[in-house]
Amino acid sequence: MKRILIYIEQHHEQEGLDLLETARQIYQEEPYETYALVLKSQYDALKGIFDVIVDLSEECLQEYEMRAISEVCYQLHKSYHFDAILFPATSWGRLIAPRVAMMLDTGLVADVTDIAHGEHGLELIRPAYSGRIMASIQITGDGPMMLSVRPGVFSYTQHKKAATQIRIPQDLRYRTGGLKETGRKEKHSEYDIRESDVLISGGGGVERYFHELRPLAELLGGHVSASRAIVDKGVADRNVQVGQSGKTVNPRLYIALGINGALQHIEGLRNVDYIISVNTNKYAPICSLSDIVVEGDAYTFIHRLIDTIHKEKGYEGH
Amino acid sequence: MKIICVVKFVPDVDNFTYDHEKHIIIRENSRMMVNPDDACAIGFALKMKQRSPDTSIEVVTMAPESVLPLVEDILRVGVDTATIISDRLYAGSDTYATSRVLSRYLSGATYDTILTGSHAIDGDTSHVPSQIACLLDLNHMSYISRIDESSFSSSLARFEVESEQAVSSYEIQMPAILGLTRASGYRLPYVRYKNLNMDVSDRVTVIHNDVLCFDESEVGLTGSRTKVVGTHVKTYKNRSHHVVTTDQEGIDTVYRFLKDKQFI
Ligand SMILES: Cc1cc2nc3c(=O)[nH]c(=O)nc-3n(C[C@H](O)[C@H](O)[C@H](O)COP(=O)(O)OP(=O)(O)OC[C@H]3O[C@@H](n4cnc5c(N)ncnc54)[C@H](O)[C@@H]3O)c2cc1C
Numbered sequence: 001m002k003r004i005l006i007y008i009e010q011h012h013e014q015e016g017l018d019l020l021e022t023a024r025q026i027y028q029e030e031p032y033e034t035y036a037l038v039l040k041s042q043y044d045a046l047k048g049i050f051d052v053i054v055d056l057s058e059e060c061l062q063e064y065e066m067r068a069i070s071e072v073c074y075q076l077h078k079s080y081h082f083d084a085i086l087f088p089a090t091s092w093g094r095l096i097a098p099r100v101a102m103m104l105d106t107g108l109v110a111d112v113t114d115i116a117h118g119e120h121g122l123e124l125i126r127p128a129y130s131g132r133i134m135a136s137i138q139i140t141g142d143g144p145m146m147l148s149v150r151p152g153v154f155s156y157t158q159h160k161k162a163a164t165q166i167r168i169p170q171d172l173r174y175r176t177g178g179l180k181e182t183g184r185k186e187k188h189s190e191y192d193i194r195e196s197d198v199l200i201s202g203g204g205g206v207e208r209y210f211h212e213l214r215p216l217a218e219l220l221g222g223h224v225s226a227s228r229a230i231v232d233k234g235v236a237d238r239n240v241q242v243g244q245s246g247k248t249v250n251p252r253l254y255i256a257l258g259i260n261g262a263l264q265h266i267e268g269l270r271n272v273d274y275i276i277s278v279n280t281n282k283y284a285p286i287c288s289l290s291d292i293v294v295e296g297d298a299y300t301f302i303h304r305l306i307d308t309i310h311k312e313k314g315y316e317g318h
Numbered sequence: 319m320k321i322i323c324v325v326k327f328v329p330d331v332d333n334f335t336y337d338h339e340k341h342i343i344i345r346e347n348s349r350m351m352v353n354p355d356d357a358c359a360i361g362f363a364l365k366m367k368q369r370s371p372d373t374s375i376e377v378v379t380m381a382p383e384s385v386l387p388l389v390e391d392i393l394r395v396g397v398d399t400a401t402i403i404s405d406r407l408y409a410g411s412d413t414y415a416t417s418r419v420l421s422r423y424l425s426g427a428t429y430d431t432i433l434t435g436s437h438a439i440d441g442d443t444s445h446v447p448s449q450i451a452c453l454l455d456l457n458h459m460s461y462i463s464r465i466d467e468s469s470f471s472s473s474l475a476r477f478e479v480e481s482e483q484a485v486s487s488y489e490i491q492m493p494a495i496l497g498l499t500r501a502s503g504y505r506l507p508y509v510r511y512k513n514l515n516m517d518v519s520d521r522v523t524v525i526h527n528d529v530l531c532f533d534e535s536e537v538g539l540t541g542s543r544t545k546v547v548g549t550h551v552k553t554y555k556n557r558s559h560h561v562v563t564t565d566q567e568g569i570d571t572v573y574r575f576l577k578d579k580q581f582i
Contacts, residue, residue, distance in 0.1 A: 011483075028542070064488070066448070067457060091481050096458060098448035100415070107414065107543030110443035120547045128549075129329075130439055136548035178457040182476070183487040198581060220581050239482050253581055266554060274579060275557070276572060279566075288556045292572055296564030304569045309582060312573065 002032035002083040005076065006050070007093060010063055012151070015088035020049070021148070021154040022086060025115040026122060034161060034162075035080065036072070039063060047164045051128050055168050063092050064181060070099035071174035079169075082144045089148035097148045107139035108146040113153050113267075126150075131244045131264040152194050152248035153270060189239050191223050198222025199251045201242060203265075204229035205258015205279065206298050210236055213257065216302050219309055225249065227259045243268035257298040262284025319373045319472045321363045322429040323397075324420060324450070325356035327385045328440040350385055352392070354500055355435025361504030363433055364396050366470060372404040374398045376427070378407060380419055383524060394509040405527040407534055412542035413441070417449035419537060422530050424454060429493060430472035436460040436497040445499075451495045459488060460497030 004023045008016035020034060036043065036050040039056035054076060061068055073085065073096070085100065087093035089111045101108035114125035116136060121137040124147060136236055139145045177284060193199060200217040202210045203226065213224045226236035228243055242249055244264040254275040261284055269275070275290040282295040327350040352360070353411045360377065367373040377392055379385065380403040403423055411419065424432070432454075434447050451458030459479060466476040476489050480501060484524065490496070498504065527537075535541060562568030576582045 019561045064459075064486075069453075070452070091461060094444050095448050095458070098417075098443075098445040099452040101414065101445075101543075102417065102452040105543070107412070108443075108445060109544055110445060118548070123547060127552075128441055130442070132551070133549050134552045135546050136550075137544050138547050139544055141543045179459065180489055181486055182489050185485045187482070187484055220576070225524040253576075253579070263552065267552075274575075276575070282561055287559070287561075289554050290559050291557055292575055293561045294558050294564060294568055294572060295561055296568070300564045301569070305565070305572060306566060308566075308569050308573050313582075 001228060002027055003035065003080055003085045004086065005037055005054075005073070005080070005082045006098070007073070007085075007087045008036050008038045008042055008043065008046065009090050009092055010042075011087055011091055012088060013043070015090060015151045017046065017049065018151070018154045018156045019086045019088060019149055021156040022112070022115065022149050023084065025154070026084060028117075032083075035076075035082070037076065038275055040068070048161055049159065050164055051162050052165045052167055055166055056172075058168060059172065061176070062181065064179065065176050066092070066096050066099060067178075068174040068176045069096050070103060072169075073100045074103045075172055075174075076169065078143065082102055085144050086145045087146075087148045089150050093148050097146060101146045102144075104144065105141070106143055106146055107141055108148070109137045109139065110148050112147045112149045127244060131267050146202055150248060152250065155250070187239070189237070193223055193225045193240050193242065193249050194247050196223040196225075196249070196251050198253045199225045199242070199249060199257075200226065200255045200257065201225040201259060202230060202236065202257050202298075203227035203259030205260075206230070207233060207235055207258075209299055212299065212302055216255075216306055219306060220253070222251070222253070227262075228266050255318045256286050257289070257302070259286055261289065262282045319366070319370065319430045319567075320428055321373060321375050322424065322427060322432045323356070323359045323363050323377045324424075324434040324447075325373060325377055325379050326353045326435075326438050326446075327351065327379060327381045327388060328353045331343055334444055350388060352388065352442075352506060353435055353438045355437055355498060357435075357506040358406055358502050358504040359433035359496075360392060360397065360506050362465060362498060362502065363582065365467065365504060365509065367396060369467065375468065376401060376429075378413075378420070378423065379403065380416060382409075386522065386524075389522055390518050391471055391509050392506070393521050394513045394516050395507045398521065400522045402522065402524045403530070404524055405530075405537075407527050407532065408537050409489050410539035410542070412445050412544045413445035413449060414543040415537050415541040417446050417453060418541075419530060419532065420446070421453035421457055422532070423525065424450065431475065432456070432495045434495065434497050436462070436499045441520040447495050447497045454495075456494050457490055457493040458497070459490060460495055460499075462498045463501040463506045465496070465498070465502065 002177040033051045035052045051173045058074045109124040116123040128135045225240045231241045244267040277290040278294040278301045287293040330349045377400040463480040464478040
């Protein structure tokens with residue numbers, strides 16, 4: 001039976017759960033056991049799904065204590081002999097995983113976005129060269145295999161009922177200190193574009209009137225997102241950026257206003273049901289991925305569509 | 319204070335050649351540049367040197383010797399010394415093997431702190447700083463968007479890290495590895511006109527494997543723990559689409575579509 005350890009980052013439990021889907025795609029029909037590693041004891045959402053929860057809450061580790069956390073992972077591996085160790089490719093996951101891989105002398109593939117079973121066996125796929133190339137990577141050596149996995153790409157939907165064992169490891173040895181958090185200012189964001197069903201997204205073509213997207217988003221029960229072109233210009237907030245260096249989103253409807261559709265942008269559009277693009281250039285790359293292409297000015301489009309929706313609603317009211 | 323900046327030369331993303339047979343970058347003939355985040359690390363180190371002139375800066379890179387002219391330009395803007403780690407045996411090393419090579423050199427070097435970048439624009443795994451930190455047994459932090467210049471010393475650094483949810487401040491004991499991002503705003507200055515031809519050759523050291531003494535099996539493609547077995551340019555499923563305009567007929571088409579799919 002294969003054993004898989006999944007690192008659960010605090011406040012990112014869903015990203016951890018989603019790695020079960022990554023594990024399923026790796027091992028397919030082979031039997032395997034899943035272990036969740038949690039630093040703090042808020043893990044109700046994981047109970048009944050993982051086979052084992054390794055609870056470190058008694059150790060009181062902070063998520064930035066990367067040296068200590070990797071030493072813990074190392075010791076857990078020495079007692080459980082995992083076949084695979086998976087981290088979400090969040091900021092912390094991407095810093096801890098490489099240390100663990102080095103301690104275990106094993107291969108790590110970063111920011112995996114796809115799993116394939118090719119002629120050479122298991123291939124882990126990730127973007128490289130600023131998203132211009134997708135690389136298929138194999139792990140050589142004796143393992144365990146290690147991956148950091150891009151959040152939002154895999155999604156776990158089955159709800160297998162497992163009788164979850166909670167294990168509290170004893171006698172862990174690790175070093176803390178040398179680094180401490182001295183302050184923290186939370187950023188406030190009203191919504192998370194990864195959870196939106198409808199995204200009205202603006203790019204370079206709507207730089208001057210990005211704020212006009214919001215009323216349309218509200219009418220369609222959705223939110224506003226953006227391409228990097230206008231995030232870099234400070235017009236839109238970084239946490240609504242779609243794409244390789246932003247977020248991977250899965251809305252049912254994506255309306256791209258004045259977005260050209262660079263590879264790095266498209267990389268963030270995973271399972272979008274419908275795409276409508278509005279662009280003065282009907283040959284922009286985003287257009288070939290769209291269900292409807294509206295050739296023309298995005299500003300005109302927004303206002304005419306809003307008017308039409310109001311008008312039709314008005315008729316229905318009578 | 320002695321600062322080592324570990325930097326990587328990357329192909330200018332708009333202009334590189336990739337060997338699809340061997341799955342390696344043909345660095346020798348593509349235009350290279352200092353990875354942008356790493357350039358911020360050098361920029362910050364130079365700023366510190368301005369504040370306290372007894373600071374010395376060494377730039378360390380593992381790269382083909384063809385980066386020499388680029389390294390010389392870094393010396394022409396005020397960096398004291400540079401070390402290029404280069405050997406035919408190291409070609410094709412993944413992050414695991416690269417980190418081991420760099421760490422072997424660094425473990426014999428003297429420094430109060432190591433500065434580097436957070437992301438590289440080519441591979442973008444961000445593994446190397448963490449792995450060097452592991453091998454040198456140091457604390458490490460990446461994604462640094464601001465460093466407090468006035469408290470920066472050989473014993474301590476205070477800095478901010480910006481993530482999606484928050485801006486956090488940290489204090490780290492030196493020696494440590496600090497990874498900057500472009501958000502920090504530090505820049506690698508341009509070479510002044512009068513220094514364009516400055517002879518800096520005596521400040522560059524090129525180190526080969528006869529110094530680091532790796533066995534052939536420990537480095538390069540064979541010493542790596544991962545290997546690229548294929549590359550492809552991602553293609554997306556094109557959808558058969560309607561093209562309309564922003565006239566009322568076009569808007570009505572969009573409206574009916576949204577209504578059919580129950581968005582309205
Ligand atoms: C390492 C790396 C990571 C990156 N990550 C991301 C990422 O995460 N997300 C991302 O989006 N990009 C990312 N990029 C940038 C990406 O390559 C593009 O530069 C960017 O997506 C361009 O944004 P855009 O299409 O909005 O703007 P532009 O390229 O400026 O395109 C504007 C579009 O609007 C159209 N237009 C102009 N005027 C109008 C009008 N009045 N009405 C309607 N249409 C109009 C134009 O025809 C054009 O198609 C990344 C790049 C790199 C190198």
